Amino acid sequence: MRRGSAGLTRVVGVLAVAASVLAIAAAPASAAPDPEGGTKTLRAALESAAKGHIEATRKLAASQKRQKELQATLLQTQAETKKMESRIAAVAGRSYRLGRVNTMTLLLNAGSPDAFLERVQRLDMMAQLDGRAMTRYRDAIAAYTKAKTANELEIREQQKQVTILAKKKKEAELALASVGGGSVAGGFVGVNSPLAKPAPRGSDGSWPKERCTVDDPTTSGCITPRLLNAYQQARAAGFKHYTSCFSERASGEHPQGRACDFAAAQGGFENKNAAGSDKVYGNNLAAYFVKNADRLGVLYVIWFRQIWMPGTGWRAYSGSGGPSATHTNHVHLSII
Template identity: 70%
Template sequence: MAATYLRRAQPALALLAALLVLLVAAPAAHAAPDPEGGSKTLREQLESAAKGHVEAKQKLDASKKRQVKLKVALKQAQEKAVSLEGRVREVASRSYRQGRFSTVSLLLNAGTPDTFMERALRLEQMAQVDSRALTEYQDAVTVAEKATRAIDLEIKEQQKQVTVMARKKKQAESALAAAGGGAVAGGFVSANSPLAKPAPRNSDGSWPRESCTVNDPTTSGCITPRLLNAYQQARAAGFKRYTSCFSERSSGEHPKGRACDFAAATGGFENVNASGGDRTYGNNLAAYFVKNASRLGVMYVIWYRQIWQPGLGWRAYSGSGGPSATHTNHVHLSIL
């Protein structure tokens, strides 16, 4: 009886064994990577530093543009004032020589009514010309004075933003140092990286606020429009290996739809340090995001134990653990 039961059960047991083999042997190519290294505090500090730097840089650039326009206005006003100075001196000199009574006498001494009217008309025309010249001169001087004051204010604004940028850089350096990293690193750059299509900005050059509102093409979650643009631009540039963006985590940008992990290996997130062509792929992808940081709104890039963010450059990043934590099997991208 037992032998008969075993014979009947053999096909089912064989199928179960085959399934177990497949589950054990199948690569975790498209599984979510292990939790990435770094603490919640570190990520919050890096986010604050990056956002603060980018905002201050945008204000600095805007101030410099305003200053250039003000300098042009100042130069034009000064040139106009100089061109009118001769006319103003002439008016002042004539007024000093003739005075009110000399003008009246000039009219009263007219021999005929026609001569009187002719002199009166000329005096009226001269008065109008003199008044217009004096008004234009005063306007030019006023414009020059306002432009000078405005330029002084812009210089103060620029000094303020430079101070903010320096403070944010120090914040990022201190956060990385506290986590065991922060040393200046060689980084990943390439002059041959293609240019990405810029993400939309506000009219003043700042980044619009975005939330997780569009479907994530890599998962069933959502991402921001700016991250979607970065993902699409990377694929258009040839970086088409497996990518995972949205994921439920306790902190970081992934649950906010503002981060993607780009696998270095063709098979996905392999539990080994990338080497050879896979590492070259990661190097090129990291360099691509850095070159296009201002176009895509990059907050930071992490790859192979290094991190890049605006105003800081490439620094050592000491995530502890396996390849996912040390970012040696995938490139991490966080978007503002």
């Protein structure tokens, strides 16, 4: 009886261990930490700041365009109103001099039936002309008032967007300062960088929301159509070194199909800082994305311990770790 009891205990123990192993094997694997350094909080803050800046810039430009059109309307309505002021003054003076009774007196004092009819016809024509003049004058005043009010609203809208731009810039600076970066950096600029084919925008100039819906040509994952355009445009411009876009990570744009890493070395991500022609390649690629940021919908570019954002320009980016974390062996591109 004791042997049987002991054997049963061993069997139960073995089954428990087996169940634990199966449970561990069946548990879903969590997303890998981001090998490029940084934190989820930092990436979320940078994305929010960049998106906010891009949207505020669009709204500011749209408001300035509308205000320019309104200024033309204001000048036109002002000129129309001034032009008609003398006409309205003449109408008012005639009404004051003649009045209803005097007009009837003029008609009754006509010397003949023909003269009477002629005076009636002239007064009727004068009344019609005066009525049209008054209507046009009222319309001109109303148009001017409407344009002036709309112009004042646009000025307030622009002030609002300028405030938002300043706020988003400050948010980006604080986020970078929290990890020891954020100081103004020399950056990478290329005036001779070729222009990219623009990605499609909405009718109001905004960037439509996109999901990871197209095959990633660099991995077995997916990317957004806008990122695919950026990737294809970079290759068309001659940047054809090894590239990797989609990847399962704990944060950032890569798992959303909105980021690519472009190796400085032709064959892939080397575990050393880029130098020589590889460094030049990275400099030129980073400059290309910055020059075409508005055409491609760039959120930010990271290269060689520096980060470019639309609201801040090039700033120091203090990644800690090897070449991947400091972005000294690849150019990182994130798209809105």
